[in-house]
Amino acid sequence: MTIIDGKALSEKILREIEQEHSELEKKVGRKAGLAVIIVGDNPASQIYVRNKIKACERVGFHSETIRLDENITEENLLSEIKKLNNNNNVDGILVQLPLPEHIDELNIINAISAEKDVDGFHTTNIGKMMIGDKSGFLPCTPAGVIQMFEEYNIDLKGKDVLVIGQSNIVGKPMTLLLMRKHATVQTCNSKTKNLSEKLQRADVVIAAAGYPKLVKTTDVKEGVVVIDVGINRVDGKLCGDVDFEEVSKKASFITPVPGGVGPMTIAMLIKNTFKSYNQKMNK
Numbered sequence: 001m002t003i004i005d006g007k008a009l010s011e012k013i014l015r016e017i018e019q020e021h022s023e024l025e026k027k028v029g030r031k032a033g034l035a036v037i038i039v040g041d042n043p044a045s046q047i048y049v050r051n052k053i054k055a056c057e058r059v060g061f062h063s064e065t066i067r068l069d070e071n072i073t074e075e076n077l078l079s080e081i082k083k084l085n086n087n088n089n090v091d092g093i094l095v096q097l098p099l100p101e102h103i104d105e106l107n108i109i110n111a112i113s114a115e116k117d118v119d120g121f122h123t124t125n126i127g128k129m130m131i132g133d134k135s136g137f138l139p140c141t142p143a144g145v146i147q148m149f150e151e152y153n154i155d156l157k158g159k160d161v162l163v164i165g166q167s168n169i170v171g172k173p174m175t176l177l178l179m180r181k182h183a184t185v186q187t188c189n190s191k192t193k194n195l196s197e198k199l200q201r202a203d204v205v206i207a208a209a210g211y212p213k214l215v216k217t218t219d220v221k222e223g224v225v226v227i228d229v230g231i232n233r234v235d236g237k238l239c240g241d242v243d244f245e246e247v248s249k250k251a252s253f254i255t256p257v258p259g260g261v262g263p264m265t266i267a268m269l270i271k272n273t274f275k276s277y278n279q280k281m282n283k
């Protein structure tokens with residue numbers, strides 16, 4: 001059994017980008033820049049945003065955090081985005097989700113210039129992903145999972161993959177990226193029947209349901225590859241959607257929480273920001 005070390009792999013990716021960036025920066029005369037907008041004071045969001053800014057510092061990028069009040073109007077939030085769209089020191093813009101109820105998320109995401117949408121959530125980038133146009137940005141979490149498969153030489157061709165969850169930011173794009181790898185993908189949601197049977201047949205399981213210990217030993221077959229995208233806080237402790245203790249006994253590969261998919265998500269954000277910076281330089 002191999003524990004997929006997302007932390008180490010993300011470090012490796014960040015080191016490479018740091019190198020390339022420091023060379024480019026000398027030529028270009030400015031750093032790559034990421035702007036993060038955070039609305040309200042959701043404690044989990046605060047942690048994730050802090051980790052993203054830390055990663056920027058780690059690779060020598062410029063970063064700015066724009067903290068806005070929970071009660072901000074959609075109009076005022078849109079005008080903040082417009083400013084960043086026009087700011088030449090900003091290559092990537094990220095609006096931390098979820099947003100408060102009174103704000104239309106899709107409207108906000110699509111107000112970000114597609115060329116700066118390093119989350120890969122903009123309609124244009126989703127379309128590019130769908131047809132395989134490489135000029136777009138891939139959503140960070142699914143892209144990070146694919147990177148893990150590649151690094152550990154896990155071949156997906158012809159494999160039965162079960163994706164649990166169909167969110168716009170994980171489950172749906174994950175399914176598409178797996179299709180590109182010629183996997184046979186089944187995507188489940190809360191209405192799915194006989195989940196346990198489906199799990200027993202899967203060669204690869206990607207758990208992104210947001211439900212602690214949803215995947216148990218009794219559900220999986222010997223040698224299964226398990227990717228845990230869940231991040232749940234139970235009694236103040238961080239845990240995934242997989243019962244790691246037990247499932248790791250049967251798995252051939254498994255990701256831990258923390259230290260698995262989370263750090264990879266951040267590495268892909270940095271990678272996308274660097275891609276945007278490069279694309280702007282080449283224009």
Ligand SMILES: Nc1nc(=O)c2c([nH]1)NC[C@@H]1CN(c3ccc(C(=O)N[C@@H](CCC(=O)O)C(=O)O)cc3)C=[N+]21
Nearest residue numbers: 047048051094095096097098119258259260262263265
């Ligand atoms: N516009 C937007 N883009 C996002 O990419 C986005 C978002 N909104 N909203 C929320 C989710 C969640 N997400 C995580 C990022 C890093 C860790 C991470 O660093 N996890 C660490 C542990 C962090 C901890 O201590 O909680 C780990 O798994 O090792 C987790 C989750 C990005 N998201």
